[in-house]
Amino acid sequence: MEDPMYSLQDVIRCDLCETPVPPKHCDICHIHLCEACVGEHLSDESKDHYIVPFKLRGIITKCTKHSTEVCTQLCTTCNIPVCPLCVASSEHEQHENEDILKWFEYKKELMQKDLQDLEKSIYPKYQEAATNIPVQRADVNKRSQKLTTALDKQGEALHTEIDTIIQGMKSDIDVMDAQHIAAIDRQEVAINHTIPEITQTILDLKRLLDTSDVCLVSVYTSRTEEFRNLPAQFQVTLPTFIPQEINREQIHQQIGSLSKLVITFLLDEPRILTDIQTECRYLDSVSCLSDSELWTRGINDNILRLYNLQGELLRSVKTKSRIMPYDIAVTRSGDLVYTDYGDSSINLVSGTQIQILITLRGWRPVCLCSTSFGDLLVSMTSDDYKQTKVVRYSGSTEKQSIQWDDQGKPLYTSGDIKYLSENRNLDICVSDRDARAVVVVSAAGKLRFRYTGSPSTPWESFRPFRITTDSQANILTSDYYNHRIHIIDQDGHFLRYIHNCGLQEPYGLCVDSRDNLFVAEIETGKVKKLQYYM
Numbered sequence: 454m455e456d457p458m459y460s461l462q463d464v465i466r467c468d469l470c471e472t473p474v475p476p477k478h479c480d481i482c483h484i485h486l487c488e489a490c491v492g493e494h495l496s497d498e499s500k501d502h503y504i505v506p507f508k509l510r511g512i513i514t515k516c517t518k519h520s521t522e523v524c525t526q527l528c529t530t531c532n533i534p535v536c537p538l539c540v541a542s543s544e545h546e547q548h549e550n551e552d553i554l555k556w557f558e559y560k561k562e563l564m565q566k567d568l569q570d571l572e573k574s575i576y577p578k579y580q581e582a583a584t585n586i587p588v589q590r591a592d593v594n595k596r597s598q599k600l601t602t603a604l605d606k607q608g609e610a611l612h613t614e615i616d617t618i619i620q621g622m623k624s625d626i627d628v629m630d631a632q633h634i635a636a637i638d639r640q641e642v643a644i645n646h647t648i649p650e651i652t653q654t655i656l657d658l659k660r661l662l663d664t665s666d667v668c669l670v671s672v673y674t675s676r677t678e679e680f681r682n683l684p685a686q687f688q689v690t691l692p693t694f695i696p697q698e699i700n701r702e703q704i705h706q707q708i709g710s711l712s713k714l715v716i717t718f719l720l721d722e723p724r725i726l727t728d729i730q731t732e733c734r735y736l737d738s739v740s741c742l743s744d745s746e747l748w749t750r751g752i753n754d755n756i757l758r759l760y761n762l763q764g765e766l767l768r769s770v771k772t773k774s775r776i777m778p779y780d781i782a783v784t785r786s787g788d789l790v791y792t793d794y795g796d797s798s799i800n801l802v803s804g805t806q807i808q809i810l811i812t813l814r815g816w817r818p819v820c821l822c823s824t825s826f827g828d829l830l831v832s833m834t835s836d837d838y839k840q841t842k843v844v845r846y847s848g849s850t851e852k853q854s855i856q857w858d859d860q861g862k863p864l865y866t867s868g869d870i871k872y873l874s875e876n877r878n879l880d881i882c883v884s885d886r887d888a889r890a891v892v893v894v895s896a897a898g899k900l901r902f903r904y905t906g907s908p909s910t911p912w913e914s915f916r917p918f919r920i921t922t923d924s925q926a927n928i929l930t931s932d933y934y935n936h937r938i939h940i941i942d943q944d945g946h947f948l949r950y951i952h953n954c955g956l957q958e959p960y961g962l963c964v965d966s967r968d969n970l971f972v973a974e975i976e977t978g979k980v981k982k983l984q985y986y987m
Contacts, residue, residue: 712736747963780821830881884917936957
């Protein structure tokens with residue numbers, strides 16, 4: 454509706470000087486005022502005045518308790534308009550009061566800001582979340598089908614193995630049967646060969662018994678003992694089958710295990726549980742030795758320090774070369790490993806001893822992490838800074854090298870530091886600052902995806918630094934320049950940020966066994982323990 458102030462038929466004018474379109478209004482006297490006449494009007498002290506912008510005319514009302522007064526104040530305790538007599542009364546004398554116009558404008562500004570947040574930020578997030586629900590539902594079916602397929606495959610493998618074993622045992626029975634028949638055949642041949650001889654001997658004996666020829670009888674030789682025992686006698690121990698009792702537990706062990714469904718919720722506002730002040734001026738790295746002890750490393754510092762959650766320094770270790778290490782990690786056995794860029798070595802701290810575990814030639818180790826199988830993954834750059842790769846070591850033996858994609862192109866940019874972490878699904882996650890991406894490959898080294906920031910993050914501003922993973926196979930990476938941490942799932946989908954919870958310039962990251970996140974603040978030298986799951 455058109456404001457009557459601007460109607461061509463009835464232009465509003467200042468009630469004192471007739472200036473058109475006056476910007477002010479006295480809400481007590483109910484007259485319109487130009488800027489020049491405001492002072493003149495207020496100079497009349499015979500009565501009260503309350504000047505408001507023209508568009509806010511009518512903002513004050515008569516007091517419901519004092520009919521001669523108007524409400525120029527708002528009792529913020531009771532959230533009602535009050536007049537000067539109300540303010541002075543016992544009912545409101547201990548309450549907070551604000552000028553009604555200032556409070557109104559403050560609330561309007563707050564509403565405008567809320568409207569902008571709702572329209573530009575919050576509502577689009579809900580729309581995106583609602584759009585993602587069918588995707589999540591479809592993913593449930595896909596993952597379920599994937600698990601079912603894996604189980605079917607394992608079942609087929611076990612069935613094949615059982616069929617092979619059973620068929621092998623049946624073949625053994627066939628061989629034994631053949632051996633038994635052959636023995637019987639040999640016995641049959643010998644018996645059939647002897648029977649005619651016995652028959653002839655019986656005939657000969659009968660003739661001799663009927664004869665009176667002494668010479669024939671005298672040369673007789675008995676063969677009875679020769680024929681007494683059957684020829685080619687053999688003993689047979691027949692095969693038997695003793696079935697084992699079927700042990701369901703052993704069968705389950707052979708098939709494998711199916712983990713339980715765990716549904717967790719990311720907190721809207723992560724909570725800082727512990728705040729640890731370290732001696733590092735520029736804190737770069739943090740690595741969990743346990744849920745209550747943390748190894749730390751600072752920039753331009755050759756001392757590695759172990760703290761508990763109370764901030765007490767438990768131990769400090771100076772590097773073997775006296776040079777700053779580039780990265781640290783805790784192995785499955787609880788030992789500390791670190792990379793020494795200066796002498797191209799990877800070192801193991803065990804107890805009070807430091808030993809060189811690996812020395813490289815032509816390459817320099819940069820960052821590292823320990824895997825679920827006890828291997829080490831090491832990111833390294835060539836001496837000429839033109840190549841970068843990730844190498845898997847078992848002890849000091851190289852097992853795998855990851856450098857190229859299926860098209861023969863480099864997976865990682867050259868030169869810059871590449872932080873890395875192994876995910877629960879055995880993916881290898883690398884933060885590539887120069888590429889402005891988190892590069893994730895499978896355990897076999899095949900590229901799975903590149904994460905280049907959330908939909909609301911401009912590509913130019915996203916530069917991931919430290920990286921870690923949690924028990925839900927989510928990936929967390931510190932976005933130092935934007936003062937936040939990104940959480941993405943194992944397939945590269947953005948979940949949310951960790952920010953606005955008291956973090957300052959987050960850098961180093963690690964997660965304990967309970968999915969508490971430890972964040973190293975590079976400038977403050979603090980490690981903060983956060984809860985980000987409900």
